[in-house]
Amino acid sequence: MLTKAIETIERTVLHLEPQRSVRFINLLPPLAVEKMRRARFRRTLRLAGERSVFYREAFKRHNIDITRIEHPSQLGDFYTTGEDLRVHGSEAFLTGQPDTAFETTGTTSPVPKRIFFSNRELEEMGRCSAVGLYRLGIRPEDRIFSAYDSSFWVSPVVLKMAVQFLNCFHVEAGKIPPSEFYERARPYQPNIIFGEPSWLIRLSEIAEQRGIWPLKLMFGGGENMAEEARILVENIWNAPLYLSYGQTESFGTLAAECERKDGYHRNDLFFWFETPEVDTNGFGELVYTTLVRDVMPLIRYRSTDLTKLIEDPCPCGFFVKRMAKVRARCDEMVVCGMGNVGPWVFEDLLRGIGGISGDWQAGVKHEAGSDLIELRVELTDGLGPNDVENLVRANLRQNFSDFAKNLDMKLYELRIVGLKPGALRGDARKIKRVVDERQFTARPLILACHDELASTANNG
Ligand SMILES: [Zn+2]
Incomplete structure (x- = not known):
């Protein structure tokens, strides 16, 4: 009953304008959030067990009675991997009628993973991303330019959905050469630029030579970035560069930085994050379960990315917890x-x-x-x-x-x-x-974690 009430509140809150959402969403008591997550988790398990061919058979093979499962850790050594998506085909994971699909390639195989979504999911992710971007200071008077690659990639679509709720001017330039972007974007004077970090570095070098214009912020997604490179870019534009962490499998952003840039705030309302095996420093492979997907839910999906879940509250005051910057891929990617x-x-x-x-x-x-x-x-x-x-x-x-x-x-x-x-x-x-x-900073730790995990993976 309480869960239903909280869900109704959350949905209502997310339908408000971003600034009011931010205010209300922070008022949710932690216990209520936890209750809602558990209810969503059980709903996702039921959906997968009933409708997805892959999960129905996998649960049977692992002797898992989903009606008794309350928490992801109770699933023991049950995981979903990228290899499962390739070997069984994404259709085996479907629990509903998809409206669209995106693709992602991994490291161990040139075969792309295909991930399906509904328009409803697209809209929800857009609303949620809008809240995060609003917190970073994006307002209706801003002019957003994005150079995200639009070929089969989820990020530009999620951004487009988010911008609708932020009511900003927005242009999708696509991933064109940074020098071309510079010349064509300049007449519009965009004050917010989205792109992949390595692309943003190249654009900034060009801007350093040809001249900058006033920027409010930059936002990088799709890959990691060394802190020294970030500082270089920020100094050129005299504006902050924020990073996000996501995967196509998760429908874009799993977590994003706040203005403190000290770890990524996790989207705990949409995902259940775990690091089942950690080293002495608390780093382990990130595993997540989707909580609001109804077309292709993923149960305990192994991200192959190495990070650490941070439970301490962030001084910025946002209620959702954080995760550390991704240190390495568990495979050789x-x-x-x-x-x-x-x-x-x-x-x-x-x-x-x-x-x-x-x-x-x-x-x-x-x-x-x-x-x-x-x-x-x-x-x-x-x-x-x-x-x-x-x-x-x-x-x-x-x-x-x-x-x-x-x-x-x-x-x-x-x-x-x-x-x-x-x-x-x-x-x-x-x-x-x-x-x-x-x-990268703290390099020895990365390598230690990496090797440790690789040997665990090889043994298991
Ligand atoms: Zn914060």
């Missing part, structure tokens, strides 16, 4: 200026090239303000690094148009380093194929 890259990308790039051994390694570095992919190969019969580079670049253009586009936009550089046969492997049994060598 690296998010950089090239895009989301994993071993399979480089395997494809090197395929069919003679004169190199089967051993190779891709190091992601940061040099002269941009990401550098250093592809290390072992040369076996007189081919030089330049020959290999030409072949790799040709493969890139032919097979990876997105990565080629990012290279043209100078979001990263590509360099081939030739080594003697046997140089990469040494005595090691396995070679770490993709290595993130950029200097």
Whole structure:
């Protein structure tokens, strides 16, 4: 009864203008929020168990009686993975009639994951995002320009939905070269810019040369960003750059920064976050359950991202809890200026090239303000690094148009380093194929967590 009342209040509150939503939503007592989350969790489990072919069979296989489950942790070692989506097909997860779909590619496979949504979900996510953006200071008089990639990607659509509730002027430029964006956006004088962090860095470098205009804020989504790069961008524009964390599977934003930029505020009303296994520093793989999705709910979805849930209240006063900035991917995926890259990308790039051994390694570095992919190969019969580079670049253009586009936009550089046969492997049994060598803050911790989790994953 209480839960129903709270749900009605929440829905009503989210239908108010963002500024009134913010005020009311903060008044919800913690116990009531917890009760509502549990009710939503049970509803999601029931829906999945009744309508999704995948979950019906998986629950049976794991001997899970969903009527007895009150909390995600009671599901024990039951998880949903990206591989499940690929192997079983997204249709096996459907519990209702979808209106649209978005895609995301991972690291371990070039096969995209397809995620379905309803228009109702789209609208709810838009309302919720509007509340978050309002808290960052976005108001109806602002002019928003977005350079999010619109090809199969969820972010520009979520932004568009959010802007409707904020009543701002809004232009979707798409992910065009930053120099073109600069020239075409400038006459409009947008004071808020959305884009992927590596793209925002390139745009800022151009603005530093050609001149800036007054900005209220920038908002980055889709990839991680080193703090030093953020400071560089903020100093150029003299405006703050906020980051968000999300996945296509989660329908965009799972969490976003407040003006303090000290961790991301989680969307606890729409997701149940867990880190079931943590290291001594509290870092573990983020696992989330969707709480308000009715077309393709995900139960305990393994994000493969490493973070820490922060339970202390944020000094900003917003009631929802936080999570730390994502430190690393649990697999070998690296998010950089090239895009989301994993071993399979480089395997494809090197395929069919003679004169190199089967051993190779891709190091992601940061040099002269941009990401550098250093592809290390072992040369076996007189081919030089330049020959290999030409072949790799040709493969890139032919097979990876997105990565080629990012290279043209100078979001990263590509360099081939030739080594003697046997140089990469040494005595090691396995070679770490993709290595993130950029200097993020607290680097040793990242690597420690990363290795620990990787070994757990390999054993399990
Ligand atoms: Zn805060």
